[in-house]
Amino acid sequence: MHKQVLVTGGMGFIGSNFIRLLASTRPDWTVVDLDALTYAGNPANLEGLPDGFDHRFEHGDITDGAVLDRLFGAYTFDAVVNFAAESHVDRSLLGPEAFVHTNIVGTVRLLERVRAHPTTRFVQVSTDEVYGSLGSEGVFTETTPLDPSSPYSSSKASADLMVGAWAHSWGLDTVITRCSNNYGPYQFPEKLIPLMILQAREDKPLPVYGDGRNVRDWIHVEDHCIGVLAALERGRSGEVYHFGGASERTNLDVVQAIADRVAGHRDGITFVADRPGHDLRYAMAFDKAESELGWTPSRTFEDGLDDTIAWYLSHERWWQAVLSGRYRQDHARLYDGRLPTSPSGQAMGPEDT
Ligand code: NAD
Ligand code: TYD
16 A cells, blocks of 8 residues: 655665665655765665655755654655664764754654654664663563663663653554664664674774673664564554564674685784773564564574675775765774774774774
């Protein structure tokens, strides 16, 4: 059935993969893509969408009430899928206010428009990081209490609470999805996997924070997007759904796998100062999505990683453009003072990227 959906952050990593999924599986939908084009938003992420797919890009900010009023006046959205966010933990430690503004205020501004349009379903794309850190045992379930650690995860947890408040107070039709660490094509190379692929390709240092024993659960972005679409179409109103990859790996395991595949040796692995407040481990139970949505992750980490490496190695024009300009300055700021802790390591500097 034809739907009109507002996708926010559709020029980012997951949002653009989601729009590609809609183009191939829901070709008759109209997709309005509202994106502020921050450093992470890149129109090249959506190059080559099929002819005839009704994708309407709107350059604007989710915190801009006038833009939202115009869009909600022009369209009757069946759903809003809110991907737009500041998404990088390290950046949130350097400059938290942008995270409060976009992730919390932006979500509230969207919720206020949806309140005035009760037939619109609101899908909030959230993260496992809202639960804080696990020890070596256990998994997060949808009822685990929120206990976020970083400015990023705290802003996402706050946004989730706002979604709950709007559903409870005004009966909005909402669904919250929470997912583990994504990887795959079009991911901005400040995140672990693409950063390591590009560093290894040039035989540059591979900076592992702390001792590398922190554990993340990795999910291919296409599996996550299939889950978000299932939640949009079949999720029960007011519910939270988890998506995970059943692929827990230590950071050192991930970096070694990339070093082996891309550089052919591990000499670049460099232990550097730890991230402040670094969460030890995330792991997701996703049996609710399996039983209620018929969703299950389809990719193994090793297959997905091979595909992702092949994608980055064959899309040099994409990442060369991404790495030029503003990102170089950001990268210098992010890594300034993060000195290696291993005697053989070299300091990361802007010229290393
Ligand atoms: P990303 O940083 O790659 O993309 C974010 C997009 O949002 C960019 O296109 C950016 O231009 C846009 N944006 C930022 N601020 C905006 C604003 N104020 N108004 C409009 N657009 C704005 O992020 P991502 O990795 O694609 O993550 C997308 C969503 O998924 C986020 O909400 C994130 O919290 C969530 N999530 C991400 C992961 C992950 O591993 N990357 C895991 C779970 C959940
Ligand atoms: P990241 O991709 O930033 O995602 P998140 O912090 O949201 O989990 O980082 C994934 C893990 O990799 C995290 O434990 C931090 C670690 N990490 C490094 O060890 N070195 C790096 O250069 C980066 C970017 C991350």
